[in-house]
C-alpha cells in the first residue's frame with residue numbers, strides 16, 4: 001500500500017476541537033489519513049521505500065476537501081441566460097431548453113462542471129438532477145459516468161417533477177413525469193448505484209424538485225421509499241418570495257409548515273436555500289435535525305434574498321454550503337462560496353455574523369453532516385478518508401497574510417497545489433490530472449451549441 005506525506009504545511013483540521021498547526025504534516029496510507037499533527041511526521045507513521053512519496057508542502061495550507069451540498073450539473077450548458085430575471089422568470093425561460101437534453105449532452109456538461117468543482121477544491125459533491133426528457137436516455141447514469149471519470153466522491157439525487165402547468169405547477173407539462181414512473185426509476189437507481197459502505201464513492205438520494213413543481217403525493221411516497229431504502233431526502237425550499245406566495249395560496253401555510261405536514265423534516269433531510277424562514281421555521285428545522293444547503297451566490301444572482309445563516313447556526317440548525325447549478329451561479333467555485341457566505345452574512349448581520357473559521361466549517365464538516373458522511377469525511381483526522389485540499393498561500397495574492405484561514409476565505413482563490421479524493425490525486429499545481437481540461441472545454445462548448453440549436 002502506498003504512503004503519501006504532506007510535510008511542512010499549515011494544517012487546519014476542522015476536527016471537534018478546531019485543531020490547527022502553523023507548521024505540520026498529514027500522512028495518507030491508501031485511501032485513509034493515518035497521521036495529522038504539528039512538526040515533522042512521526043517516524044512510526046512512515047514506511048520509507050519505493051511506495052512512499054513525500055511532498056514538500058511548505059507555503060501551503062492543508063484543509064479537508066470541500067463538500068458541495070447543492071448543484072445541478074446539467075446547467076453548465078445554460079450559463080449566462082436570463083441574466084437579470086427573478087427565480088420564476090428564470091425557470092420559465094430555461095425549462096424548455098432543459099427539456100431538449102439527452103444523456104450525451106448531460107455527460108459532457110456534467111464532466112465539465114465536476115472538473116471545475118475539483119479545480120476549486122471540492123472533493124465530494126451532490127447533484128440534483130430533476131429533468132428527465134422522454135427520449136433523453138439515461139441522464140442520471142450519464143452524471144454518474146462523468147463523476148467516475150473525473151474522480152469526485154459523488155452523491156447524485158434522483159430528482160423529479162410531476163406537477164405541470166395544467167395542474168397548477170410552474171413547469172410546462174412536457175418536462176414533468178408520471179408519479180409511478182418516477183418512483184420506479186428512483187427505486188431502480190438505488191438498487192443499481194447506491195453504495196452504503198464507509199468509503200463509498202457513490203450514494204444515491206431522492207429529491208423531488210420543489211413545492212411548486214411536485215405533488216404532495218410524490219413528496220409523501222418518495223419519503224416512504226427513501227426511508228425504506230435507507231437513503232437521504234433533498235429538495236429546494238424557501239428559496240424566493242414567489243414560493244412563499246405559492247405555498248400560502250395553494251396550501252395555506254409556509255413552505256416549512258408544508259414539508260412538516262408531509263413528514264419531510266428530519267435528520268435524513270437537507271433543503272437547498274432556506275432563505276425565507278421565520279423564527280418558527282428555524283426552531284422547527286433545529287428541533288428536527290433538518291439541514292440547510294446555503295447557496296449564497298445563486299441567491300444573489302437571482303435576487304432571492306439573504307439566508308439567515310447566523311440565526312440558523314446560532315439555533316443549532318445543520319448548515320452546509322452549495323454552489324447551486326451553474327445557470328444561476330456561473331462561477332460555480334466552492335471556495336468562492338465560502339468567501340461569499342462570509343461577506344453576505346456580515347452584510348446582513350454585522351461583522352460577527354459569521355467568522356472565517358465558521359464559514360470554512362460550513363463547507364467541510366457542515367456539508368459532511370448534511371450528506372450523512374461526517375464520520376468519514378469533512379475533517380483531517382487519523383482514520384478518516386483521504387479527501388484533502390492543499391492550497392498555495394505563498395504567491396502574490398496571499399504572501400504575507402499571517403492567518404492562513406483569513407488568506408483562504410477572504411483572499412483571492414489560491415492556486416490549488418493538490419486535491420486528493422479517496423487518496424487519489426485529481427488536481428496537481430492547478431491542473432486536472434484525471435481528465436484533459438482543454439478537451440472538456442471543447443466538449444462542453446459543442447454540447448452547449450448542440451442544446452441551443454435543438
Ligand SMILES: [Zn+2]
Nearest residue numbers: 236272324325
Ligand atoms: Zn437548485
